[in-house]
Amino acid sequence: MTAKEPEIIRDKDQMRKWSRAMRSQGKTIGLVPTMGYLHAGHVSLIREAHNHSDVIVVSIYVNPGQFSPSEDLSTYPSDFHGDIQKLRAVPGGVDVVFNPHNLYDYGTNPNCTNTSTSTSNGEEMKLESCVEEKGLGHETWVRVVRLEKGMCGKSRPVFFRGVATVVTKLFNIVEPDVALFGKKDYQQWRIIQRMVRDLDFSIRVIGSEVVRESDGLAMSSRNVRLSPEEREKALSINKSLSRARFSAEKGQISCKELIDLVIQAINEAGGRVDYAEIIDQDSLETVEEIRSPVVFCVAAWFGKVRLIDNMEISV
Amino acid sequence: MTAKEPEIIRDKDQMRKWSRAMRSQGKTIGLVPTMGYLHAGHVSLIREAHNHSDVIVVSIYVNPGQFSPSEDLSTYPSDFHGDIQKLRAVPGGVDVVFNPHNLYDYGTNPNCTNTSTSTSNGEEMKLESCVEEKGLGHETWVRVVRLEKGMCGKSRPVFFRGVATVVTKLFNIVEPDVALFGKKDYQQWRIIQRMVRDLDFSIRVIGSEVVRESDGLAMSSRNVRLSPEEREKALSINKSLSRARFSAEKGQISCKELIDLVIQAINEAGGRVDYAEIIDQDSLETVEEIRSPVVFCVAAWFGKVRLIDNMEISV
Structure with a gap:
């Protein structure tokens, strides 16, 4: 089999246009959302996606909305060129890599990197992400209020609202039929499932088993550090x-x-x-x-x- | 012109199927979300919708998610038969009335009417709606965190999260190209606009001018009371x-x-x-x-x- 060259799309409207063209041809669309620095776990998701959809979109986007200012957004590893190489090698390939520049830039804020934020209401006071949330900037968040509380939600209070929100955005841009998530991020997978149910997205969420190194360490982009x-x-x-x-x-x-x-x-x-x-x-x-x-x-x-x-x- | 008989759809999947069939025929879909007990203000929205879309869906659903247990959910006026009569008389008519039974019933809770709710986290403690939010019940809420704070948000703390959430659900079920909201609910209109921008919905939100009785009173379903x-x-x-x-x-x-x-x-x-x-x-x-x-x-x-x-x- 020859390597398939994925089309790289950076613009939201162009992405949606591509998906709608596919759908109008009767093709089903699978989405694998990633933050890049791909490893065998991601490849496993893509292989699984081939079992459920005709065409496959892999999004590569490090989402500032799920990082607090004190977390490792700036040091999160990335290697776009290497990622594309890996995607070329996946059996069956990938049709589109959606790699937007900034999903929170609506043309209203000159600077979309948050340094400090405070809101008028004490309830939300402690919630700060790396997204500009002032003036006319981004301010809509999807919360899965019970499942987001425990475990990773305790130590990372903005994490799951950031994940749920960016996944909603990706769903609305890519309009997939199926979306795949790794069960290594178990809480995240369950939160996305619940969100899809509660918000009536017409998307099937599939959880894929944890992929491990030969010695048993769960695959993660952070392992390299x-x-x-x-x-x-x-x-x-x-x-x-x-x-x-x-x-x-x-x-x-x-x-x-x-x-x-x-x-x-x-x-x-x-x-x-x-x-x-x-x-x-x-x-x-x-x-x-x-x-x-x-x-x-x-x-x-x-x-x-x-x-x-x-x-x-x-x- | 003869009166057009709207098709009444109560099932989510059937609703989406209808919309997708329309879209595959190249038709654009306009959605007018209402809580029923229709008046001239709603009719004005529908007439406006005819300027922006080929086919029109009017949803009639009294959303428990935007009422707190102490508010007037149980006495909110309704007259489904009268509503259908009025819709028949609208020039150009209405194609579908989407009238779901309960948008928060996922088959996990025997009883979807909330009487009291408390969550484990103090932050959300005061937020209670008339939706069952326990166990495996509904738990996903869309929050437009700055615009929801003032005015009606002060006296009705669950109102706008309930509105934003049910509108998200309706958007995902009906999949419209255009949605119309009355500017009489000014804060609501702006919140929906902001939400559509922030969550990347591919939907144009149109605000329609306040419609008044001949003496100047703004039209409202509550006026009858x-x-x-x-x-x-x-x-x-x-x-x-x-x-x-x-x-x-x-x-x-x-x-x-x-x-x-x-x-x-x-x-x-x-x-x-x-x-x-x-x-x-x-x-x-x-x-x-x-x-x-x-x-x-x-x-x-x-x-x-x-x-x-x-x-x-x-x-």
Whole structure:
């Protein structure tokens, strides 16, 4: 098979025009939203997308709306040229790479990078993202109010409203029939599913299994920022999660026991646990004993890099 | 011209299918969202819609998501049969009436009427609507965070998130090219415009001028609930707004003076002012002096009925 050259589209209107032309030809459109710096996990999503749609759009956009000013927006890795090379090599290829410059620039603000924001109402006071939110700038946010609260939402208060909002924008621009998300970002996947249901998007959301390096580390664009030592230590996440699952399958139903096991292993390896929770797969509420399908979710810091991972446990 | 019989659609999927069939025929779709109990103001929106689209969908749905449990959801007037009669009589007619039963029922909750809600996070604690928001029930809300704060947002804290959310749902179900809103609900119109911009909906939002009874009272479905005496008193809103605009046109630029004039007139008539504000037409921020296009917005109670009205002033 010869490599397929993806068309690169940067303009919203042109993107939508392309999708509508495809739809008018009876073709279904699959969207794989990414922030670039593609790895085998993304490739797995694209391969999965080929099972569900006729043509495939991969968006590459580092979304400032999901980063707080104190987070790693400015150091988030990127390699557009390398990404295109990888996309050429995907079996079946990719039809379009949607790579917009700034999805929050409406021609009203000269400067769309936020440095500090405060709003008049105390309720929202603590919520600040890297998007300009003053004057006539961007101000609409999609909130999935229960699912966004826990886990990553606790330590990253603007994260999921930023994700839900940019995905809504991408859905409205690309108008896909199917959208694919990695289950490595489990909470994100569930939030997008809930949002699609609650806002009546006519889009099928498909979650794709976690893809791991040969040693078990979950694929992430952030892995590249780990030193060799940190990378070695980070294996403690996957290893301890696997042990916890094994233990659960052998009859250990106490979540406290299982969580202690994981926290201890990560601490001993030199990581710093942000959270380790065993939650219901639908409601994402914590459970005390494993009596229905759950997922064990972990976030931990190794040096300056925060990694997440999870494992579904169905006993 | 013979009366056109609108097709009544109650199912979301059927609605979307109809719209897509129209689009595939190259026809543009206009949406007029209403809560029913139609009056001349709605008819004016529909007539305007005929100028912008080939086919017209009128939605009739009293949205529980924009009412708090203490508001008038249960007494909101309705007359579906009368509404259909009126729609038949509109010149050019209406193609579809979309009249869903419950847009928040996803098959997860036996009971979708909220009586009390509390969430785990203090931030959202005060926000309660008449939609079930527990367990796996509806939990996604669209917030236009600056424009929703003032005026009607102050006294009705869940109102605009409910409006923005149901309009998003209707947009995703009906997939219109054009949507029409009355400028009588000025803040709502601006919020929808901002939301469409920020979420990249491919929909043109058109604001239609306030339609008034022959004596000047702004048309509203709630007017029917005024006693004859209250209705007479309610004219004080329109009359005093007209006087304020005349005064501004004659050179009075002090908003305090103009606002005092309106508050005094409504008080003297026996009404109770909720707010009277002169605001910038785009940012909806209050101004002290009229030096650019503004709108004078008023909400006031007459008996148990809360009415709103406004007048644009461009000096």
